[in-house]
Amino acid sequence: MAELRCDNCSDIVEGEPVQRGARIYCTEACAFEAGRSKDCGGRTDSVTAPPVVELPPQAE
Numbered sequence: 168m169a170e171l172r173c174d175n176c177s178d179i180v181e182g183e184p185v186q187r188g189a190r191i192y193c194t195e196a197c198a199f200e201a202g203r204s205k206d207c208g209g210r211t212d213s214v215t216a217p218p219v220v221e222l223p224p225q226a227e
């Protein structure tokens with residue numbers, strides 16, 4: 168049996184998961200927290216700008 172883990176607090180989801188799109192949360196509160204923190208952008212711990220990597224054209 169697969170264990171679902173909350174996308175916000177990483178706890179194992181027991182019972183009925185709360186689904187938001189492709190993400191799963193243990194409670195409505197966690198779903199709300201995750202959505203809010205993403206919207207307000209006040210937290211910087213999860214802000215990671217993907218590095219711009221330019222791949223050179225393959226020359227053979």
Ligand SMILES: [Zn+2]
Nearest residue numbers: 173176193197
């Ligand atoms: Zn949670």
